Amino acid sequence: MIIVDLADLVSGIRIVELTAKTRQGAIRALVQAANWDDDGINPENVLEAIEEREAAAQTLVANDFALPHAFIDWDGDFRIVLGRSKTRVDYGGPAGVNVQLIVLLVIGRRLQQTHVEVLAALAELLKSPDFRQNLIDAKDIKAIDLLLMTQAGIQPENRPVRGPSIPRLTVNMVKTAIQLTESLAAQALLLAVERVENVPWEALANYKGRLLLVTSQHSEEFDHKREDLHIFDVAHASLSRADRANLGLLLAASSGLLTEKNSVVCVTGPDGRRLDSINVTKPEVHFRAMLSEKNRRGADVVRPAVMLRVLTLAIEIAAEGREAHPIGALFVIGDSRQVLRHSQQLVLNPFHGYARQLRNVLDPSLAETMKEFALIDGAFIIQGDGTVLSAGTYLTPKSASGSVAHGLGARHQTAAAISAHTQAMAITVSQSTGTVTVFRNGSSVLSLERSGRTKW
Known part of the structure; x- marks a missing residue:
């Protein structure tokens, strides 16, 4: 005994x-x-x-x-x-x-x-x-x-100091990634993890370069004193390995931490607790299309924080659905005056009459309301500062000019067309596949796939 x-x-x-x-x-x-x-x-x-x-x-x-x-x-x-x-x-x-x-x-x-x-x-x-x-x-x-x-x-x-057990594979992958980052003179090392506690900090002790962490769960009491450490909390657990890295690159680029000239070494895995994949990439030109100064000039400027908040909301809708059923969604951000000229409200606008501060996507308390209204057929119209103007809005661009992949439906065609006719950005959630797609200037500039669709 x-x-x-x-x-x-x-x-x-x-x-x-x-x-x-x-x-x-x-x-x-x-x-x-x-x-x-x-x-x-x-x-x-x-x-x-x-x-x-x-x-x-x-x-x-x-x-x-x-x-x-x-x-x-x-x-x-x-x-x-x-x-x-x-x-x-x-x-x-x-x-x-x-x-x-x-x-x-x-x-x-x-x-x-x-x-x-x-x-x-x-x-x-x-x-x-x-x-x-x-x-x-x-x-x-x-x-x-x-x-x-x-x-x-x-x-x-x-009480004993106890953190989560770090898999040996994760430690070895991060050590290899550090060597690769240094040998390539890469501009940053990116890790996509569940929480900062899942990072093998001992393996990173001698790494002095830029470290980017993309976490899916916020750690409020984290206090790791390290120079050039940047943490981004965003829902990425439902994405494929490649798109976790893509999302991390986008987050870092939007904060001015990356350039297009040098490589970034990205380490990802099947979940945020175990890392088993290394990818060397450069921030793609399509990030410039999403974040360029040209698109930021104008009467209705799309703030990067607004774009990233709506993108996060779209990822959550793709992963969660609503009432145990998958749903689609369409968000149109920026250039709202021109967008409204190509739209009509066929149902009562649920956001009409509320104070601006109560209908801004940057307010976390609005997320569940947005997800509920995503069940209404039609699009969300959002100003560049994050103010939601309407939901359930039908878009009527003059023509379906825009470039979309074969097999995509009316929602994606409309998103491409409205982004071609205006300076707005359109973000779609596919009901059938859960893929989140960003359109600008009539073309798809970013696509994030749900991990369940990826075969490795």
Whole structure:
């Protein structure tokens, strides 16, 4: 029999935020967060073992808490990942229970006979409904970590320093990318990660060049003192590897951090926690078309921050859809006076009559409203400063002049045409594919594909 020390157990727990709505999706996210590739373990084998266990025994502990667990052929002892969902996960079962805490326990075969002690320790840690509610209500992952440490009797000043485990593959890829950046005299190294905590900082200790981080989750308390470090928080988890790099290049170029003359070394992966791909590229000419001074002159200037905010909103719509269904969308930004001359309002404008400060896309609180109104057929008309003029607007350019790929429908034809007849930028979301396309001067200048469509 082994005696499980609660402090040792808590110090080894990995914590993640869950966005999945179903049990299968949540468990898959927890398995991925455990970084099994580093141990030569196929994550699919771990998932299979968990599903077998789920079929044999109920892992629902309480109405808000589930404890799925399984045994695998592994030289380690046990691995624990705690997932917190702010929106609830449908855990299935006859009662259709929705949980907010899921703790995944995976145990090596050598501890199979003593796994009861580990389960008992976890049950002891999380037995209090009030404590579980505190975990559910916690502000962020660090707050959850502190609550667990306090519950285990560890004083804050004595708590071990623990960051997420960095896969060896990620470390090796970043080291190789640094060598490549230096040998090519590249202007920057770009990493597309989930959070700044997923960056192998030790591997970057001796790198003195420009470092660009594109993160999909904001880290409020990050305080890494490093010169020439630039962090961009934007939803990129749903994009393909290549387009994560493209989006990062666009973000950096819009901030004046890149030129078109020198290369950039980009490191990406299938998710933001593991990096496995290196790409050497130059900021493309189409970025100049999106950000050039020529297009910025005029009565209705498109601010880069507005363009990037609408692009982010389009990516989120492509990834999330609405009410579990994919939807399309069309945003037209800038040169609004000319755009309105080529449009007509066939439904009541839901933005009419509201103060300008209440309908600016730079206000994060407007995002959900925009996503809801994306269900209305027609386009959003947005001024260059971010003020939304209308939704559900039908565009009627004189002709469909503009260049679009074969097979694209009326939404893309209209976007190309309106950008050809005016100085506006048009951004479309394809309902069928989830591809986000940017049109300017009648042509597509950027296309971002959803990762589910990419085969590697």
